[in-house]
Amino acid sequence: MLDSGSAVALSPIETSKRLAAYTAVDHHVKPEHTTIGIGSGSTVPYVVERIVQQGVEANKNRVFIPTGFQSKLLIIEAGLNLGDVDEFPSIDVTIDGADEVDKDLNCIKGGGACHLREKVLAEAAKTFIVVADYRKNSEYLGTTWAPGVPIEVVPVAYVRVLRHLKEVLGSPNATLRMALKKAGPVVTDNGNFVIDAPFDREKMMNSSKVLTQIKLLTGVVEVGLFCGMAKAAYFGNQDGTVAIRRADGTMEQVVAMQ
């Protein structure tokens, strides 16, 4: 599964994801870190790959906490120690992907329907770091990520939540996310449904207000808006550099180590 170190050539997008992931691990997963949160998506395998490259000695006393089924498998298959957040509620660093990141490091997450556990691990972490390819780097949320804000909702409430999103909160195209290889809706690792709710630019410019409004709806378990949570975002670029945007407002462009 983690074959990016093999002779198989990576596409430019995959190369960008790997650049971001490797650089973020090099900067933030340090020898003194013993509890590490592992996010979900297609960028995170490169995070695990780089952590494995730190060696058996570096990893033998570490515990890795997954944000869902996919990252649990990644941790097990990499031979790393698996833990859970109820046992390790304080995490040194969590590294995760994102569907889109704005200039203030607010993120849309949940394209893989894992945003509830992802948010628990982001909150539990002293340092929450986002890794992504250049396509996710936006000025405003909703610029490139068209499906909208992912909302995990208990099944019994989805019709009412959908109606409220359309009629009251201003998302007329909100939809229940349907599965691709199963008849019916996507069901999360927690047994819930996901609604994708697009909002216009004006609303997304105040993403914490959108987050609060949705979170208050009965039956909503979690909203895929991560506002003011990330310490830094790492974006792999096509030219082989990595753009780093930090919560303190600083930006840097570095040449990534392979």
Ligand SMILES: O=C(CO)[C@H](O)[C@H](O)COP(=O)(O)O
């Ligand atoms: O939020 C997520 C899953 O719920 C992922 O982190 C997000 O979808 C990014 O995935 P990728 O690295 O494949 O672009």
